[in-house]
Amino acid sequence: MPQPLTHEREFRIRHYECDACGHVNNAVYLAYLEEASFAVAEAFGWPLRRMMDAGFAIVARHYHIEYKQPA
Secondary structure, eight states: OOOOOOOOOOOOOOGGGBOTTSSBOHHHHHHHHHHHHHHHHHHTTOOHHHHHHHTOOOOOOOOOOOOOSOO
16 A cells, blocks of 8 residues: 655744643644645645646645644
């Protein structure tokens, strides 16, 4: 069975993305996922302009986030 394509993206956590306990706010992870979706599309040859010219875009219909540890 072929291996799935993977892409890694690092984020610099900004102070305003953290909650009162100093952890990344759960809602911020969705923004990270949105940013990563465009980064991976670009890495595989589909930058935003090309998608727009082709008449499509990335749409997330469902997210499942499993928090393993606080960031």
